[in-house]
Amino acid sequence: MRKSTAAGLVAALTLSLLPAALPAPAEAAPQKVIYVQKLDMPSDWPVKSALRWLDVYTGKSTFRLVKRCPAKRDCVTVQTGKLSGRNVGWASPIRAKTGATHRTSIVVIDPAKAKRLRYSQADRKWLLVHEFGHVHALPHQRKRISVMHPDLPRPPMVLTPAERRHLARR
Numbered sequence: 001m002r003k004s005t006a007a008g009l010v011a012a013l014t015l016s017l018l019p020a021a022l023p024a025p026a027e028a029a030p031q032k033v034i035y036v037q038k039l040d041m042p043s044d045w046p047v048k049s050a051l052r053w054l055d056v057y058t059g060k061s062t063f064r065l066v067k068r069c070p071a072k073r074d075c076v077t078v079q080t081g082k083l084s085g086r087n088v089g090w091a092s093p094i095r096a097k098t099g100a101t102h103r104t105s106i107v108v109i110d111p112a113k114a115k116r117l118r119y120s121q122a123d124r125k126w127l128l129v130h131e132f133g134h135v136h137a138l139p140h141q142r143k144r145i146s147v148m149h150p151d152l153p154r155p156p157m158v159l160t161p162a163e164r165r166h167l168a169r170r
């Protein structure tokens with residue numbers, strides 16, 4: 001047996017204290033965070049509350065709005081653009097970066113068209129919720145009550161039980 005020095009004793013004590021001092025090693029699977037960064041969104045587009053609405057539905061905190069997505073993490077960029085036809089919002093298919101572990105996608109909003117169509121603050125929020133639903137791989141839904149209906153949703157909006165199950169699995 002080695003004679004324990006004061007430093008050795010402290011080290012041993014620290015080690016024995018470590019498991020209690022640290023949070024228990026992840027019992028639940030680590031939650032996958034999707035980072036969201038705004039590129040040039042006007043301030044009257046409520047990105048944050050749209051993300052929160054979806055998170056409340058999933059019961060998870062999936063989305064994290066940040067100034068800039070950290071490298072090599074799942075990231076959605078929300079930006080403005082000119083969209084064709086009746087589209088006011090659009091979400092790109094989710095792309096897995098080759099050879100990397102993260103996925104990216106883009107949500108484009110056409111603020112000029114929204115203005116022409118007299119979108120209210122609530123309309124802007126539901127449009128964002130809809131586009132972020134696509135980011136979650138939710139397809140369009142024929143039920144008018146669903147926020148995934150292709151036309152501008154009318155509050156109070158819900159997601160159907162099937163959509164909720166889909167989100168809960170993600």
Ligand SMILES: [Zn+2]
Pocket residue numbers: 130134140150
């Ligand atoms: Zn859509």
